[in-house]
Amino acid sequence: MxxxxxxxxxxxxxxxxxxxxxxxxxxxxxxxxxxxxxxxxxxxxxxxxxxxxxxxxxxxxxxxxxxxxxxxxxxxxxxxxxxxxxxxxxxxxxxxxxxxxxxxxxxxxxxxxxxxxxxxxxxxxxxxxxxxxxxxxxxxxxxxxxxxxxxxxxxxxxxxxxxxxxxxxxxxxxxxxxxxxxSLLAGHKIMVTAGPTYEAIDPVRFIGNHSSGKMGFAIADELAGMGADVTLISGPTAQVSKQQSVKLINVTSAAEMLDACLTIYKDAKACIMSAAVADYTPTEVASQKIKKKDASLNISLKTTTDILKTLGGQKAPGQILVGFALETNDEETNAITKLQKKNLDFIVLNSLNDAGAGFKQDTNKITIIDRNLQKTTFALKSKEAVAHDICLKLAQLING
The missing domain is CATH 3.40.50.1950 (Flavin prenyltransferase-like)
Incomplete structure:
Protein backbone atom coordinates (compact mmCIF):
# COMPACT_ATOMS: atom_id res chain seq x y z
CA MET A 1 0.00 0.00 0.00
CA SER A 183 -9.53 2.86 -0.77
CA LEU A 184 -12.69 1.03 0.34
CA LEU A 185 -15.13 3.81 -0.60
CA ALA A 186 -12.96 6.07 -2.76
CA GLY A 187 -14.99 7.93 -5.37
CA HIS A 188 -18.39 7.16 -3.86
CA LYS A 189 -20.76 9.94 -2.80
CA ILE A 190 -22.50 9.09 0.46
CA MET A 191 -25.14 11.05 2.35
CA VAL A 192 -25.53 10.83 6.14
CA THR A 193 -28.13 12.41 8.40
CA ALA A 194 -27.57 13.10 12.08
CA GLY A 195 -29.02 14.71 15.18
CA PRO A 196 -32.58 15.69 16.09
CA THR A 197 -35.02 18.01 14.37
CA TYR A 198 -36.72 20.87 16.19
CA GLU A 199 -40.34 21.59 15.30
CA ALA A 200 -41.28 25.14 16.24
CA ILE A 201 -44.28 25.86 18.48
CA ASP A 202 -43.60 29.59 18.67
CA PRO A 203 -40.45 31.75 18.29
CA VAL A 204 -38.92 30.36 21.51
CA ARG A 205 -40.32 26.84 21.97
CA PHE A 206 -40.08 23.65 19.98
CA ILE A 207 -40.80 19.93 19.98
CA GLY A 208 -37.57 17.92 19.87
CA ASN A 209 -35.82 14.85 21.19
CA HIS A 210 -32.66 13.89 23.04
CA SER A 211 -30.50 12.95 20.03
CA SER A 212 -26.97 14.35 20.36
CA GLY A 213 -25.85 13.58 16.80
CA LYS A 214 -22.80 11.66 18.06
CA MET A 215 -23.61 8.50 16.11
CA GLY A 216 -24.24 10.26 12.81
CA PHE A 217 -21.10 12.39 13.07
CA ALA A 218 -19.03 9.29 13.90
CA ILE A 219 -20.44 7.55 10.82
CA ALA A 220 -19.68 10.53 8.59
CA ASP A 221 -16.11 10.70 9.89
CA GLU A 222 -15.60 6.97 9.38
CA LEU A 223 -16.94 7.12 5.82
CA ALA A 224 -14.62 10.02 5.02
CA GLY A 225 -11.75 7.99 6.47
CA MET A 226 -12.66 5.23 4.01
CA GLY A 227 -12.26 7.68 1.14
CA ALA A 228 -15.92 8.54 0.51
CA ASP A 229 -17.19 11.94 -0.60
CA VAL A 230 -19.48 12.59 2.39
CA THR A 231 -22.32 15.06 2.78
CA LEU A 232 -23.64 15.24 6.35
CA ILE A 233 -27.09 16.74 6.91
CA SER A 234 -27.48 17.53 10.59
CA GLY A 235 -30.15 18.89 12.85
CA PRO A 236 -29.19 21.13 15.81
CA THR A 237 -26.22 19.62 17.63
CA ALA A 238 -22.97 20.62 19.32
CA GLN A 239 -21.00 17.94 17.43
CA VAL A 240 -18.06 18.82 15.15
CA SER A 241 -16.73 16.57 12.41
CA LYS A 242 -13.13 15.39 12.78
CA GLN A 243 -12.76 15.05 9.01
CA GLN A 244 -12.29 18.31 7.15
CA SER A 245 -13.52 16.75 3.91
CA VAL A 246 -17.05 16.16 5.28
CA LYS A 247 -19.51 18.64 3.77
CA LEU A 248 -21.93 19.79 6.46
CA ILE A 249 -25.47 21.03 5.81
CA ASN A 250 -27.19 22.38 8.91
CA VAL A 251 -30.97 22.15 9.18
CA THR A 252 -33.49 22.63 11.96
CA SER A 253 -36.85 21.10 11.09
CA ALA A 254 -37.96 17.84 9.52
CA ALA A 255 -39.15 19.77 6.45
CA GLU A 256 -35.71 21.36 6.03
CA MET A 257 -34.04 17.96 6.40
CA LEU A 258 -36.36 16.50 3.77
CA ASP A 259 -35.52 19.27 1.30
CA ALA A 260 -31.78 18.81 1.86
CA CYS A 261 -32.02 15.03 1.52
CA LEU A 262 -33.97 15.22 -1.74
CA THR A 263 -31.33 17.55 -3.17
CA ILE A 264 -28.35 15.35 -2.26
CA TYR A 265 -29.88 11.86 -2.50
CA LYS A 266 -30.25 11.70 -6.26
CA ASP A 267 -26.46 11.79 -6.76
CA ALA A 268 -25.53 9.58 -3.80
CA LYS A 269 -24.36 6.00 -4.07
CA ALA A 270 -25.55 5.33 -0.54
CA CYS A 271 -27.36 7.02 2.31
CA ILE A 272 -27.22 6.29 6.05
CA MET A 273 -30.15 7.87 7.86
CA SER A 274 -29.17 8.10 11.52
CA ALA A 275 -31.05 11.32 12.33
CA ALA A 276 -33.86 11.21 14.89
CA VAL A 277 -36.45 13.03 12.79
CA ALA A 278 -39.60 14.24 14.54
CA ASP A 279 -42.73 12.25 13.68
CA TYR A 280 -45.02 15.20 14.43
CA THR A 281 -44.91 18.95 13.95
CA PRO A 282 -47.36 21.66 15.07
CA THR A 283 -50.18 22.37 12.64
CA GLU A 284 -49.66 26.09 13.21
CA VAL A 285 -46.67 28.01 14.54
CA ALA A 286 -47.48 31.02 16.67
CA SER A 287 -45.86 34.21 15.42
CA GLN A 288 -45.46 35.54 18.98
CA LYS A 289 -44.40 33.82 22.18
CA ILE A 290 -47.34 31.98 23.73
CA LYS A 291 -47.98 33.45 27.18
CA LYS A 292 -48.49 31.17 30.14
CA LYS A 293 -52.10 30.90 31.26
CA ASP A 294 -53.89 29.13 34.08
CA ALA A 295 -55.84 27.09 31.58
CA SER A 296 -54.26 24.08 29.88
CA LEU A 297 -52.61 24.48 26.48
CA ASN A 298 -53.52 22.22 23.58
CA ILE A 299 -51.25 22.03 20.55
CA SER A 300 -52.59 20.51 17.35
CA LEU A 301 -50.02 18.28 15.63
CA LYS A 302 -49.70 16.80 12.16
CA THR A 303 -47.38 14.08 10.92
CA THR A 304 -44.13 15.02 9.23
CA THR A 305 -43.17 13.51 5.89
CA ASP A 306 -41.45 10.16 6.39
CA ILE A 307 -38.05 10.98 4.90
CA LEU A 308 -36.74 7.41 4.99
CA LYS A 309 -39.84 6.02 3.26
CA THR A 310 -39.70 8.82 0.68
CA LEU A 311 -36.10 8.03 -0.18
CA GLY A 312 -36.87 4.30 -0.25
CA GLY A 313 -39.56 4.97 -2.83
CA GLN A 314 -37.12 6.93 -4.99
CA LYS A 315 -34.20 4.52 -4.65
CA ALA A 316 -32.50 3.85 -7.98
CA PRO A 317 -30.97 0.50 -8.98
CA GLY A 318 -27.60 0.15 -7.25
CA GLN A 319 -28.34 2.76 -4.59
CA ILE A 320 -28.03 1.62 -0.97
CA LEU A 321 -30.26 2.95 1.79
CA VAL A 322 -29.63 2.34 5.49
CA GLY A 323 -31.95 3.21 8.35
CA PHE A 324 -31.89 3.14 12.14
CA ALA A 325 -34.46 1.75 14.55
CA LEU A 326 -34.34 2.90 18.16
CA GLU A 327 -36.85 0.72 19.98
CA THR A 328 -38.15 0.13 23.51
CA ASN A 329 -40.23 -3.01 22.93
CA ASP A 330 -40.66 -5.74 20.28
CA GLU A 331 -37.33 -4.51 18.98
CA GLU A 332 -36.56 -6.99 16.20
CA THR A 333 -40.15 -7.20 14.96
CA ASN A 334 -40.42 -3.42 14.70
CA ALA A 335 -37.01 -3.13 13.03
CA ILE A 336 -37.82 -5.78 10.40
CA THR A 337 -41.15 -4.10 9.64
CA LYS A 338 -39.36 -0.80 9.12
CA LEU A 339 -36.69 -2.48 6.97
CA GLN A 340 -39.26 -3.95 4.62
CA LYS A 341 -41.76 -1.10 4.48
CA LYS A 342 -39.13 1.49 3.69
CA ASN A 343 -37.14 -0.49 1.12
CA LEU A 344 -33.89 -0.54 3.10
CA ASP A 345 -30.78 -2.58 2.36
CA PHE A 346 -30.07 -2.99 6.06
CA ILE A 347 -31.25 -1.50 9.31
CA VAL A 348 -29.29 -0.71 12.46
CA LEU A 349 -31.26 -1.67 15.56
CA ASN A 350 -30.52 -0.39 19.02
CA SER A 351 -32.66 -0.60 22.12
CA LEU A 352 -33.11 1.83 24.98
CA ASN A 353 -33.33 -1.28 27.17
CA ASP A 354 -29.60 -1.91 26.65
CA ALA A 355 -27.40 -0.15 29.20
CA GLY A 356 -24.99 2.24 27.50
CA ALA A 357 -27.03 2.55 24.29
CA GLY A 358 -29.28 5.32 23.03
CA PHE A 359 -29.23 9.11 23.03
CA LYS A 360 -26.32 11.17 24.38
CA GLN A 361 -24.21 8.11 25.24
CA ASP A 362 -20.62 7.73 24.07
CA THR A 363 -21.30 4.03 23.50
CA ASN A 364 -23.85 2.00 21.59
CA LYS A 365 -24.94 -1.60 21.18
CA ILE A 366 -26.38 -2.54 17.82
CA THR A 367 -27.76 -5.36 15.72
CA ILE A 368 -27.55 -5.10 11.93
CA ILE A 369 -30.39 -6.79 10.01
CA ASP A 370 -30.10 -6.99 6.21
CA ARG A 371 -32.83 -7.39 3.62
CA ASN A 372 -32.36 -11.18 3.73
CA LEU A 373 -33.09 -10.95 7.48
CA GLN A 374 -29.59 -12.05 8.38
CA LYS A 375 -28.67 -10.61 11.77
CA THR A 376 -25.30 -9.59 13.17
CA THR A 377 -25.24 -8.56 16.83
CA PHE A 378 -22.34 -6.56 18.23
CA ALA A 379 -21.15 -6.00 21.78
CA LEU A 380 -21.34 -2.63 23.51
CA LYS A 381 -18.70 -0.40 21.90
CA SER A 382 -17.72 3.23 21.54
CA LYS A 383 -19.78 5.02 18.92
CA GLU A 384 -16.63 5.37 16.80
CA ALA A 385 -16.19 1.58 16.83
CA VAL A 386 -19.89 1.10 16.07
CA ALA A 387 -19.55 3.52 13.15
CA HIS A 388 -16.70 1.38 11.81
CA ASP A 389 -18.89 -1.76 11.93
CA ILE A 390 -21.73 0.00 10.11
CA CYS A 391 -19.49 1.52 7.45
CA LEU A 392 -17.66 -1.75 6.89
CA LYS A 393 -21.03 -3.42 6.22
CA LEU A 394 -21.83 -0.64 3.74
CA ALA A 395 -18.45 -1.02 2.03
CA GLN A 396 -19.04 -4.75 1.65
CA LEU A 397 -22.36 -4.10 -0.10
CA ILE A 398 -20.91 -1.44 -2.38
CA ASN A 399 -17.88 -3.54 -3.33
CA GLY A 400 -19.81 -6.79 -3.61
Whole structure:
Protein backbone atom coordinates (compact mmCIF):
# COMPACT_ATOMS: atom_id res chain seq x y z
CA MET A 1 0.00 0.00 0.00
CA UNK A 2 2.95 2.38 0.56
CA UNK A 3 4.68 1.72 -2.75
CA UNK A 4 5.17 4.92 -4.74
CA UNK A 5 3.89 7.16 -1.96
CA UNK A 6 5.66 10.44 -1.22
CA UNK A 7 6.10 10.60 2.54
CA UNK A 8 7.45 13.39 4.71
CA UNK A 9 8.74 12.08 8.03
CA UNK A 10 8.99 14.73 10.73
CA UNK A 11 11.44 13.89 13.50
CA UNK A 12 11.37 15.84 16.78
CA UNK A 13 13.74 16.21 19.72
CA UNK A 14 13.03 13.06 21.71
CA UNK A 15 15.12 10.14 22.90
CA UNK A 16 12.72 8.05 20.80
CA UNK A 17 14.20 9.68 17.66
CA UNK A 18 16.58 6.72 17.41
CA UNK A 19 13.61 4.67 16.18
CA UNK A 20 13.23 6.98 13.18
CA UNK A 21 16.21 5.30 11.50
CA UNK A 22 14.41 1.96 11.36
CA UNK A 23 11.16 3.69 10.40
CA UNK A 24 12.85 5.34 7.40
CA UNK A 25 14.36 2.03 6.36
CA UNK A 26 11.00 0.23 6.56
CA UNK A 27 9.21 2.94 4.59
CA UNK A 28 11.86 2.89 1.86
CA UNK A 29 11.77 -0.90 1.79
CA UNK A 30 7.99 -0.68 1.29
CA UNK A 31 8.63 1.38 -1.84
CA UNK A 32 7.94 4.88 -0.51
CA UNK A 33 9.89 8.04 -1.30
CA UNK A 34 10.85 9.49 2.10
CA UNK A 35 11.84 13.09 2.80
CA UNK A 36 12.97 13.61 6.39
CA UNK A 37 12.38 16.99 8.03
CA UNK A 38 13.94 17.41 11.49
CA UNK A 39 13.38 20.01 14.17
CA UNK A 40 16.58 21.78 15.29
CA UNK A 41 16.55 19.90 18.61
CA UNK A 42 16.16 16.51 16.90
CA UNK A 43 19.70 16.62 15.51
CA UNK A 44 20.99 16.24 19.09
CA UNK A 45 19.39 12.79 19.29
CA UNK A 46 20.13 11.33 15.84
CA UNK A 47 22.30 12.71 13.09
CA UNK A 48 20.93 13.97 9.79
CA UNK A 49 23.68 11.92 8.10
CA UNK A 50 22.14 8.69 9.34
CA UNK A 51 18.67 9.56 8.10
CA UNK A 52 19.83 11.01 4.77
CA UNK A 53 21.83 7.84 4.09
CA UNK A 54 18.81 5.66 4.76
CA UNK A 55 16.32 7.87 2.90
CA UNK A 56 18.70 8.67 0.02
CA UNK A 57 17.61 12.31 0.28
CA UNK A 58 19.22 15.27 2.06
CA UNK A 59 17.60 15.85 5.45
CA UNK A 60 15.97 19.26 5.86
CA UNK A 61 16.28 21.13 9.17
CA UNK A 62 16.27 24.86 8.46
CA UNK A 63 14.20 27.19 6.29
CA UNK A 64 17.16 27.62 3.95
CA UNK A 65 20.49 25.96 3.13
CA UNK A 66 23.16 27.82 5.09
CA UNK A 67 25.89 27.35 2.50
CA UNK A 68 23.88 28.60 -0.51
CA UNK A 69 21.00 30.56 0.99
CA UNK A 70 18.60 28.43 -1.09
CA UNK A 71 15.07 28.24 0.33
CA UNK A 72 13.66 24.90 1.50
CA UNK A 73 10.21 25.57 0.09
CA UNK A 74 7.72 24.36 2.71
CA UNK A 75 4.79 25.03 0.37
CA UNK A 76 6.18 22.76 -2.34
CA UNK A 77 6.98 20.11 0.26
CA UNK A 78 3.40 20.25 1.54
CA UNK A 79 2.08 19.78 -2.01
CA UNK A 80 4.56 16.99 -2.85
CA UNK A 81 3.64 14.77 0.08
CA UNK A 82 0.99 12.05 -0.05
CA UNK A 83 1.21 11.84 3.73
CA UNK A 84 3.00 13.61 6.56
CA UNK A 85 4.08 11.52 9.54
CA UNK A 86 5.52 13.13 12.67
CA UNK A 87 7.27 10.44 14.70
CA UNK A 88 8.33 10.99 17.37
CA UNK A 89 5.97 13.89 18.10
CA UNK A 90 6.98 15.61 21.33
CA UNK A 91 4.70 17.54 23.68
CA UNK A 92 6.33 20.74 22.43
CA UNK A 93 5.64 19.96 18.77
CA UNK A 94 2.07 18.85 19.50
CA UNK A 95 1.46 22.20 21.22
CA UNK A 96 2.88 24.09 18.25
CA UNK A 97 0.81 22.09 15.76
CA UNK A 98 -2.37 22.58 17.76
CA UNK A 99 -1.89 26.33 18.06
CA UNK A 100 -0.18 27.18 14.77
CA UNK A 101 3.08 28.33 16.37
CA UNK A 102 5.34 28.25 13.33
CA UNK A 103 8.96 28.66 14.46
CA UNK A 104 10.64 25.84 12.52
CA UNK A 105 10.55 24.22 9.09
CA UNK A 106 8.61 21.15 10.21
CA UNK A 107 5.68 23.21 11.53
CA UNK A 108 5.74 25.33 8.36
CA UNK A 109 5.45 22.13 6.31
CA UNK A 110 2.64 20.89 8.57
CA UNK A 111 0.68 24.12 8.16
CA UNK A 112 1.16 23.94 4.37
CA UNK A 113 0.36 20.25 3.94
CA UNK A 114 -2.68 19.27 1.87
CA UNK A 115 -2.23 15.57 2.60
CA UNK A 116 -3.33 13.37 5.52
CA UNK A 117 -1.29 14.01 8.67
CA UNK A 118 -0.35 11.34 11.21
CA UNK A 119 1.38 11.97 14.52
CA UNK A 120 2.93 9.44 16.87
CA UNK A 121 3.42 10.95 20.34
CA UNK A 122 6.47 10.12 22.46
CA UNK A 123 7.00 11.58 25.93
CA UNK A 124 7.12 10.76 29.60
CA UNK A 125 4.00 9.50 31.37
CA UNK A 126 3.22 12.67 33.31
CA UNK A 127 3.66 14.83 30.22
CA UNK A 128 1.37 12.53 28.23
CA UNK A 129 -1.32 12.64 30.93
CA UNK A 130 -1.15 16.41 31.46
CA UNK A 131 -4.43 18.20 30.61
CA UNK A 132 -2.60 20.55 28.23
CA UNK A 133 -1.27 17.62 26.20
CA UNK A 134 -4.65 15.89 26.18
CA UNK A 135 -6.26 19.10 24.98
CA UNK A 136 -3.70 19.50 22.19
CA UNK A 137 -4.19 15.91 21.05
CA UNK A 138 -7.97 16.38 20.97
CA UNK A 139 -7.55 19.60 19.04
CA UNK A 140 -5.30 17.98 16.44
CA UNK A 141 -7.75 15.14 15.96
CA UNK A 142 -10.56 17.68 15.54
CA UNK A 143 -8.48 19.11 12.66
CA UNK A 144 -8.65 15.70 10.98
CA UNK A 145 -5.13 14.62 11.95
CA UNK A 146 -4.74 10.97 12.94
CA UNK A 147 -2.91 9.81 16.05
CA UNK A 148 -0.80 6.67 16.11
CA UNK A 149 -1.26 5.89 19.78
CA UNK A 150 1.76 5.59 22.05
CA UNK A 151 2.57 2.26 23.64
CA UNK A 152 2.85 1.23 27.27
CA UNK A 153 6.19 0.25 28.72
CA UNK A 154 9.36 1.45 30.40
CA UNK A 155 10.08 5.11 29.72
CA UNK A 156 13.35 7.02 29.61
CA UNK A 157 12.63 8.53 33.04
CA UNK A 158 12.41 5.08 34.56
CA UNK A 159 8.65 5.28 34.96
CA UNK A 160 6.42 2.60 33.51
CA UNK A 161 3.30 3.58 31.61
CA UNK A 162 1.88 5.08 28.43
CA UNK A 163 4.04 7.40 26.35
CA UNK A 164 6.43 5.16 24.39
CA UNK A 165 6.67 5.86 20.67
CA UNK A 166 4.91 3.13 18.72
CA UNK A 167 7.40 0.69 17.24
CA UNK A 168 8.43 1.37 13.60
CA UNK A 169 6.83 -1.87 12.45
CA UNK A 170 3.57 -0.85 14.14
CA UNK A 171 3.66 2.57 12.48
CA UNK A 172 4.20 1.10 9.01
CA UNK A 173 1.42 -1.43 9.57
CA UNK A 174 -0.90 1.33 10.79
CA UNK A 175 -0.19 3.47 7.72
CA UNK A 176 -0.74 0.55 5.36
CA UNK A 177 -4.06 -0.23 7.04
CA UNK A 178 -5.12 3.41 6.79
CA UNK A 179 -4.36 3.52 3.07
CA UNK A 180 -6.24 0.28 2.53
CA UNK A 181 -9.21 1.64 4.46
CA UNK A 182 -9.19 4.87 2.44
CA SER A 183 -9.53 2.86 -0.77
CA LEU A 184 -12.69 1.03 0.34
CA LEU A 185 -15.13 3.81 -0.60
CA ALA A 186 -12.96 6.07 -2.76
CA GLY A 187 -14.99 7.93 -5.37
CA HIS A 188 -18.39 7.16 -3.86
CA LYS A 189 -20.76 9.94 -2.80
CA ILE A 190 -22.50 9.09 0.46
CA MET A 191 -25.14 11.05 2.35
CA VAL A 192 -25.53 10.83 6.14
CA THR A 193 -28.13 12.41 8.40
CA ALA A 194 -27.57 13.10 12.08
CA GLY A 195 -29.02 14.71 15.18
CA PRO A 196 -32.58 15.69 16.09
CA THR A 197 -35.02 18.01 14.37
CA TYR A 198 -36.72 20.87 16.19
CA GLU A 199 -40.34 21.59 15.30
CA ALA A 200 -41.28 25.14 16.24
CA ILE A 201 -44.28 25.86 18.48
CA ASP A 202 -43.60 29.59 18.67
CA PRO A 203 -40.45 31.75 18.29
CA VAL A 204 -38.92 30.36 21.51
CA ARG A 205 -40.32 26.84 21.97
CA PHE A 206 -40.08 23.65 19.98
CA ILE A 207 -40.80 19.93 19.98
CA GLY A 208 -37.57 17.92 19.87
CA ASN A 209 -35.82 14.85 21.19
CA HIS A 210 -32.66 13.89 23.04
CA SER A 211 -30.50 12.95 20.03
CA SER A 212 -26.97 14.35 20.36
CA GLY A 213 -25.85 13.58 16.80
CA LYS A 214 -22.80 11.66 18.06
CA MET A 215 -23.61 8.50 16.11
CA GLY A 216 -24.24 10.26 12.81
CA PHE A 217 -21.10 12.39 13.07
CA ALA A 218 -19.03 9.29 13.90
CA ILE A 219 -20.44 7.55 10.82
CA ALA A 220 -19.68 10.53 8.59
CA ASP A 221 -16.11 10.70 9.89
CA GLU A 222 -15.60 6.97 9.38
CA LEU A 223 -16.94 7.12 5.82
CA ALA A 224 -14.62 10.02 5.02
CA GLY A 225 -11.75 7.99 6.47
CA MET A 226 -12.66 5.23 4.01
CA GLY A 227 -12.26 7.68 1.14
CA ALA A 228 -15.92 8.54 0.51
CA ASP A 229 -17.19 11.94 -0.60
CA VAL A 230 -19.48 12.59 2.39
CA THR A 231 -22.32 15.06 2.78
CA LEU A 232 -23.64 15.24 6.35
CA ILE A 233 -27.09 16.74 6.91
CA SER A 234 -27.48 17.53 10.59
CA GLY A 235 -30.15 18.89 12.85
CA PRO A 236 -29.19 21.13 15.81
CA THR A 237 -26.22 19.62 17.63
CA ALA A 238 -22.97 20.62 19.32
CA GLN A 239 -21.00 17.94 17.43
CA VAL A 240 -18.06 18.82 15.15
CA SER A 241 -16.73 16.57 12.41
CA LYS A 242 -13.13 15.39 12.78
CA GLN A 243 -12.76 15.05 9.01
CA GLN A 244 -12.29 18.31 7.15
CA SER A 245 -13.52 16.75 3.91
CA VAL A 246 -17.05 16.16 5.28
CA LYS A 247 -19.51 18.64 3.77
CA LEU A 248 -21.93 19.79 6.46
CA ILE A 249 -25.47 21.03 5.81
CA ASN A 250 -27.19 22.38 8.91
CA VAL A 251 -30.97 22.15 9.18
CA THR A 252 -33.49 22.63 11.96
CA SER A 253 -36.85 21.10 11.09
CA ALA A 254 -37.96 17.84 9.52
CA ALA A 255 -39.15 19.77 6.45
CA GLU A 256 -35.71 21.36 6.03
CA MET A 257 -34.04 17.96 6.40
CA LEU A 258 -36.36 16.50 3.77
CA ASP A 259 -35.52 19.27 1.30
CA ALA A 260 -31.78 18.81 1.86
CA CYS A 261 -32.02 15.03 1.52
CA LEU A 262 -33.97 15.22 -1.74
CA THR A 263 -31.33 17.55 -3.17
CA ILE A 264 -28.35 15.35 -2.26
CA TYR A 265 -29.88 11.86 -2.50
CA LYS A 266 -30.25 11.70 -6.26
CA ASP A 267 -26.46 11.79 -6.76
CA ALA A 268 -25.53 9.58 -3.80
CA LYS A 269 -24.36 6.00 -4.07
CA ALA A 270 -25.55 5.33 -0.54
CA CYS A 271 -27.36 7.02 2.31
CA ILE A 272 -27.22 6.29 6.05
CA MET A 273 -30.15 7.87 7.86
CA SER A 274 -29.17 8.10 11.52
CA ALA A 275 -31.05 11.32 12.33
CA ALA A 276 -33.86 11.21 14.89
CA VAL A 277 -36.45 13.03 12.79
CA ALA A 278 -39.60 14.24 14.54
CA ASP A 279 -42.73 12.25 13.68
CA TYR A 280 -45.02 15.20 14.43
CA THR A 281 -44.91 18.95 13.95
CA PRO A 282 -47.36 21.66 15.07
CA THR A 283 -50.18 22.37 12.64
CA GLU A 284 -49.66 26.09 13.21
CA VAL A 285 -46.67 28.01 14.54
CA ALA A 286 -47.48 31.02 16.67
CA SER A 287 -45.86 34.21 15.42
CA GLN A 288 -45.46 35.54 18.98
CA LYS A 289 -44.40 33.82 22.18
CA ILE A 290 -47.34 31.98 23.73
CA LYS A 291 -47.98 33.45 27.18
CA LYS A 292 -48.49 31.17 30.14
CA LYS A 293 -52.10 30.90 31.26
CA ASP A 294 -53.89 29.13 34.08
CA ALA A 295 -55.84 27.09 31.58
CA SER A 296 -54.26 24.08 29.88
CA LEU A 297 -52.61 24.48 26.48
CA ASN A 298 -53.52 22.22 23.58
CA ILE A 299 -51.25 22.03 20.55
CA SER A 300 -52.59 20.51 17.35
CA LEU A 301 -50.02 18.28 15.63
CA LYS A 302 -49.70 16.80 12.16
CA THR A 303 -47.38 14.08 10.92
CA THR A 304 -44.13 15.02 9.23
CA THR A 305 -43.17 13.51 5.89
CA ASP A 306 -41.45 10.16 6.39
CA ILE A 307 -38.05 10.98 4.90
CA LEU A 308 -36.74 7.41 4.99
CA LYS A 309 -39.84 6.02 3.26
CA THR A 310 -39.70 8.82 0.68
CA LEU A 311 -36.10 8.03 -0.18
CA GLY A 312 -36.87 4.30 -0.25
CA GLY A 313 -39.56 4.97 -2.83
CA GLN A 314 -37.12 6.93 -4.99
CA LYS A 315 -34.20 4.52 -4.65
CA ALA A 316 -32.50 3.85 -7.98
CA PRO A 317 -30.97 0.50 -8.98
CA GLY A 318 -27.60 0.15 -7.25
CA GLN A 319 -28.34 2.76 -4.59
CA ILE A 320 -28.03 1.62 -0.97
CA LEU A 321 -30.26 2.95 1.79
CA VAL A 322 -29.63 2.34 5.49
CA GLY A 323 -31.95 3.21 8.35
CA PHE A 324 -31.89 3.14 12.14
CA ALA A 325 -34.46 1.75 14.55
CA LEU A 326 -34.34 2.90 18.16
CA GLU A 327 -36.85 0.72 19.98
CA THR A 328 -38.15 0.13 23.51
CA ASN A 329 -40.23 -3.01 22.93
CA ASP A 330 -40.66 -5.74 20.28
CA GLU A 331 -37.33 -4.51 18.98
CA GLU A 332 -36.56 -6.99 16.20
CA THR A 333 -40.15 -7.20 14.96
CA ASN A 334 -40.42 -3.42 14.70
CA ALA A 335 -37.01 -3.13 13.03
CA ILE A 336 -37.82 -5.78 10.40
CA THR A 337 -41.15 -4.10 9.64
CA LYS A 338 -39.36 -0.80 9.12
CA LEU A 339 -36.69 -2.48 6.97
CA GLN A 340 -39.26 -3.95 4.62
CA LYS A 341 -41.76 -1.10 4.48
CA LYS A 342 -39.13 1.49 3.69
CA ASN A 343 -37.14 -0.49 1.12
CA LEU A 344 -33.89 -0.54 3.10
CA ASP A 345 -30.78 -2.58 2.36
CA PHE A 346 -30.07 -2.99 6.06
CA ILE A 347 -31.25 -1.50 9.31
CA VAL A 348 -29.29 -0.71 12.46
CA LEU A 349 -31.26 -1.67 15.56
CA ASN A 350 -30.52 -0.39 19.02
CA SER A 351 -32.66 -0.60 22.12
CA LEU A 352 -33.11 1.83 24.98
CA ASN A 353 -33.33 -1.28 27.17
CA ASP A 354 -29.60 -1.91 26.65
CA ALA A 355 -27.40 -0.15 29.20
CA GLY A 356 -24.99 2.24 27.50
CA ALA A 357 -27.03 2.55 24.29
CA GLY A 358 -29.28 5.32 23.03
CA PHE A 359 -29.23 9.11 23.03
CA LYS A 360 -26.32 11.17 24.38
CA GLN A 361 -24.21 8.11 25.24
CA ASP A 362 -20.62 7.73 24.07
CA THR A 363 -21.30 4.03 23.50
CA ASN A 364 -23.85 2.00 21.59
CA LYS A 365 -24.94 -1.60 21.18
CA ILE A 366 -26.38 -2.54 17.82
CA THR A 367 -27.76 -5.36 15.72
CA ILE A 368 -27.55 -5.10 11.93
CA ILE A 369 -30.39 -6.79 10.01
CA ASP A 370 -30.10 -6.99 6.21
CA ARG A 371 -32.83 -7.39 3.62
CA ASN A 372 -32.36 -11.18 3.73
CA LEU A 373 -33.09 -10.95 7.48
CA GLN A 374 -29.59 -12.05 8.38
CA LYS A 375 -28.67 -10.61 11.77
CA THR A 376 -25.30 -9.59 13.17
CA THR A 377 -25.24 -8.56 16.83
CA PHE A 378 -22.34 -6.56 18.23
CA ALA A 379 -21.15 -6.00 21.78
CA LEU A 380 -21.34 -2.63 23.51
CA LYS A 381 -18.70 -0.40 21.90
CA SER A 382 -17.72 3.23 21.54
CA LYS A 383 -19.78 5.02 18.92
CA GLU A 384 -16.63 5.37 16.80
CA ALA A 385 -16.19 1.58 16.83
CA VAL A 386 -19.89 1.10 16.07
CA ALA A 387 -19.55 3.52 13.15
CA HIS A 388 -16.70 1.38 11.81
CA ASP A 389 -18.89 -1.76 11.93
CA ILE A 390 -21.73 0.00 10.11
CA CYS A 391 -19.49 1.52 7.45
CA LEU A 392 -17.66 -1.75 6.89
CA LYS A 393 -21.03 -3.42 6.22
CA LEU A 394 -21.83 -0.64 3.74
CA ALA A 395 -18.45 -1.02 2.03
CA GLN A 396 -19.04 -4.75 1.65
CA LEU A 397 -22.36 -4.10 -0.10
CA ILE A 398 -20.91 -1.44 -2.38
CA ASN A 399 -17.88 -3.54 -3.33
CA GLY A 400 -19.81 -6.79 -3.61
Missing amino acids: LEGKNIILGVCGSIAAYKSALLVRLLVKAGAQVQVVMTPDAVSFITPLTLSTLSKKPVLVNYYKTETGEWNNHVELGLWADMLIIAPATANTLAKMANGLCDNLLIAVYLSAKCPVYFAPAMDLDMWLHPATRQNVDKLQSFGNTMIAPGIGELASGLYGEGRLAEPEEIVSFLSSELKKK
